Amino acid sequence: MLRAITLTTLVFAAAAPAALAQTVTMTMTPPAVETNRYWNTPGDFALGPALQGLVGHNPETGAFDNSGLAESWTNNDDLTEWTFKLKPNAEFHFGYGPVTAADVVHSLELHTGPDSILNGISQLEGAVAEAIDDHTVKFTLPAPQVDFLFVHGGRGSLVIYSKAQFDAEGLEGYDTKPAGSGPLQYASRDVGRGLNFEKVEGHWSGTDVGYDRLELEFVAEPATRLARLLAGEADIAVLPREVQGDAIAAGMAVIPSTRASNQTAMLFNGTFLQPGDEALDKSLPWLDIRIREAINRSIDRNTMIDVLYDGRAEVLPVFAMDPRHEGYSQALADKFDAAYGFDLDKARALMAEAGYPDKFENPVIPILSSNLAGNPEFPTMAELMQVFLEEAGFQTEIVEMDWAGLGGLRNARAAKMFHPMRNMPVKPSAVGIRNYYSAAGRPRNNYEDPEVEVLMDEYMQSTDPDRRNELAAGIFDRVFHQYAVVPLASISAEVVVNPKTIEGWLYPGVTSVGFSHFENVDVNE
Amino acid sequence: MRKRPFFDGLPVISLTILVVVLVIPALFADLIAPHDPYKAYLRNRLEPPLFFGGTTEFILGTDRLGRDILSRILHGAKYALSISIVGILLGAAVGTALGLIAGYLRGMADAVIMRVVDITFALPSILLALALATLSGPSFQLVIFVVIFVIWGYFARQVRAETLVLREADFVARARVAGASDLRILRKYILPNIVNTIVVLATLQVGVVVILEATLSFLGIGIPRPTPAWGLLVADGRQLIVSSWWISFFPGLAILLTVLSVNLLGDWLRDRLDPKLRQV
Amino acid sequence: MARFITTRFLQALLSLLVITLIVFSLSHLTGSPIDALLPDDATQAQIDNLTRELGLDRPLHVQYFTFLQNAALGDFGDSTKWKGSSAAEVVIDRLPATLQLGGLALLISVVVAIPLGVVAAVRKGSSIDAVASVIALLGQSLPAFWLGLVLMWVFAVILGWFPTSGYGGVTHMVLPAIAMAWFQIAALTRLTRSAMLEVLDAEYIKLARVKGVSERAIVWRHAFSNAAIVPITYFGVLAGSLLTGSVVIETVFAWPGAGLLAIDAIRGRDFPVVQSVVMFFAVFFLLANFLVDILYAVIDPRIRHQG
């Protein structure tokens, strides 16, 4: 159901007085899919301010906590049964009653239905939810999942909708005005323009939002978002780093997430090292580990961070590895400079040793340039990579393609390119490894290595935390020494705010869109 | 005496601008550009132009990767020129050929060709370009294709209209009586009489094409990076329009000057060669 | 007149039929929507499901005839990106915004360009003529998106006279409409000027003069009505370029119209919406040109009486 944009709304919009009520306006990139049915999106959780999952996050540490709908949870030893105890006083908006186990069961059905296109929904494949009592729900999983909480928090693959509303109004009800349970409730959607929320007075959790209305505006053009912020039309703007400088110069302030929300890397796609793989193209220059190392060493990461991230990012030692998750190895991080440090001489020596370019059937490195919402730096990144690689003596070409086009090639295992990738939110190690280093991932993509596969098989089945940690570390060690990818940076989510209206915003940057905890937006009176 | 004071002398000026901004750079960019247009001086990123706090090293400043704007603009002229020439030549060739056929043969061929013209006009070219770009990715060829798609119809319509008149002319009738073949009549009698029209129309299309290239780049489907095509330079620099205005301003100026002088020249040519032509 | 209109109408219909074929084949050339619609880690089951749901597993000609049948009824299927709405609904929902903006842009172009072109022609060689020439030349020399951004910065951010962007009242439309109208003003001024120059040389203008008609009546009643054929012809083209221009300007000004929708739909591989938006644009264009043809006939008795 779309709200028609008519002349009447236009007149009213123009006539409406600047409300006395305090409105926070956040201007951001449009989501990939505009719908109130979350499972019909790849995971842009635009409804985040109103709808909740079972598990929440600590805004400072990013750690899972019970700020969501569940007050506690337990799991069995082999990590196949997870039981959540719901908060008894949790209530849906608009009078749809308490949040119960039945709502969870109902929501799981919706999210795992045939029309679900959620990222990471494979983690819920085969999961069965069972209402033990009104406020207790048990998930039974076909395979152990140590990262099951990630489904409910961070990635947010399961968001709790009201069954009562569904029974009364069907999906139509969700389309019109979905009842959530957060401290802000759904007000309206202006298709193509944005989403509006309003404060819930006397919220069941006791949270008292410091403003009356939240408007999320979808504006595709970054320069326009900047203009809106500077003209006072928006209080908060999501801006590419390169234009943040202009905002800061005009007196705006950057508020980063408390935790890293995103990792970036360039992948050597097509490095299919498992024996007998028919998708392997033997002419890819980066099948030679010396070339992969040489490329890694051609890159001046500090300069790159200056260029792409305005200096506000950390060098990433291993893509998908993070101190918060399993298998983190300080040793690898320490060795990074020695093994990956910027060293053109070493790079050229490696190239010479490998016989580049003469011994290569196809010495040209195709670098993908693509636009991906949330990573506006990717096109510049491609150009910068070209600069670095050419400086070292590589032959390169830039290939432009949209992200969906890359997705198609990756699914077909035909993306024979050196292309950018991100890990956002920074996923638990098992998910990250599966996604980026294993043949078990979907799409099967860049780097597949028999040694990793062996470790991976065990890692996926293991329920022993120590063993898991060891296995993950082993995999990270292997990909590190194989120069499997070009790890680049670890970055925070950032918003730029107008300090006249916004005092601060504490958010951890751990969700798939980077932003959460809208109730923490601190407005100036 | 005061007949057209505004235009007087301008052909010379515009031709000069065109040569300086477009032709010389396009032909001799390698010799006159102070830097390699692709060379990134990463230490000199976002340097302002000379007189705005910059140095003579980078007269028009540098972009976000520290590439010299002046050199990029000079090299970009190649692309502006080649897209214009290739695109317009092909577009004019297709349009003229079909326009000649339609106007000369009339009847069914005319109906079909003019319908195709209508259809090309009716299809939103930018959207088609976007759709095609998702298929094959942006490329030089795609830009050329879009250019041809956008402009051929104008040539076809105009050429057809004039051919319709010319085919009834006495000298064509005499040639026909003398036994000249259709092809010969078209080539020897009709085409020479519409060459002026084609030249004028083609000149006036240069502006359209340069702007179109910029628009395609804005939408991310122009000439692929890191090629320093003008449109791409403007589109790429638009985010930094406030602080690093020079990134988009100078290429924009190059576009402005080129289009301006080509249009002036086109107007002048039209007045000279083909006063009856009044299409934009 | 009836025959003239019928012929034009049938021609437009025929064009439309060919356009459906192009639109259909194009959207099926542009790669599978599956990649855009499914997450990176989609399972084969998800892929198969969606393929079936979208009918992509059926033979192409079957898909086309289904498409054609449904298109005739205005049904282009359900949007894949705006779930819960049919594609036509999505487009119809956004079209008014584009028409508002395009309408205002058209109004601005006409109000500025026609008097300017007329006066430039009447006072040929004067300073007004020079101003008109400069406007006409400058208008065609700047990419619209760049002009739009500059307007936004100068008049919204720095001067604060207008809102920067977004949907709203007339004030919201001023800047995008000007950015959109800019090029059209240029084109229309040139056309009007040259058409007027031609007409002002005509014998019937001389006759009007010698019979004592006032200058104003000569310019508007006698000259402009005859010259109007040319700008009116251009309105047909204008209708198309305003729609096309909307793609760029709506992006810059975050104006939630059909142009912005089209980009989103193409990037999101939302075939049904892409198809319906292109069809709507094409129908709109053909309709506009059909109206222009009728207008010719209304204005010019020679066309009215032919056939």
Added chain:
Amino acid sequence: MIGEPVLEVRNLKTHLMVKAGPLPVVDDVSFSVSAGETLGIVGESGCGKSMTALSIMRVLPRPIGRIVGGEILLRGEDLVSKSEAEMTAIRGSRLGMILQDPHTSLNPLHTVGNQVIEALRINDRRGAGGSLPARAVAMLKKVNVADAERRVHAYPHQMSGGMKQRVVGAIAISGAPDVIIADEPTTALDVTIQLQYLQLLQEIQAETGMAMIFITHDLGIVANLCHRLIVMYAGRIVEEGTVRDVFKAPSHPYTEALLNSVPAVNRKVDRLYAIDGQPPKLTQTRVGCSFAPRCPYADDTCRSLAPSPSPGLSGSGDHRASCWKQERGA
């Protein structure tokens, strides 16, 4: 019949301001025409006869045409000094004009009735005779348009050339002007229609008593229609007099050539094939007689000194020609 002079042109000079410099298209032209009189102006294309007419009407091509000297006196009022608004009021009501090509001189978008009505509304000072449409019909009847009641609703493209020229005539006389200027009104018409049209003009003139200036290059018409004529060459009058005098004793070699090149009455002549060469380009600095380069009798005097008007060969007082060689062969 022939009464007071109503229009006197004295030393009229008109220039076209073109890039190369001013073109003297009308150079020191003087003549007068009286009520009920028809004055013919004769000459080849480009001799300045139309420019003279346009100067009188003050509708020279803009912005290049300009009257640079002389007077145009309409019943004693100098038109040259009139403002544009005053001229607008005079045009149509006191000065009427019929243009050359009826096919292009009517506005294609308006019915002929409306075009007549427009003229009536502006110019008809008497304001008598019923509603405008009814008077339009009456006007059309006056110029012998058959089936006028129906024809007022017709568009120009639905009428024949002769019919259209009648309409133009109706428009020209709608204000009952003092002077009507007919600029080659029959050139575009068929021979038979021409005669009818000329007859019509004569009738109208007889009825209204207005003065008429008839511009043509057809001496046959002049012989039938006009009382006096002036012959123009290169922007100047080379000979003037009554039709009888000039035809009997052409005193300028150019007039002579014109007469010789008319093999029969009513034959249109665009160019004087009998005379070699072409009229001079007006930009050329003129020394001597303009016609000298084409004149078989020209001598050094002709080439160096411009002749001034002198009595013509007929001996009548108002017959004058500008030629050094009037007494050639005679």
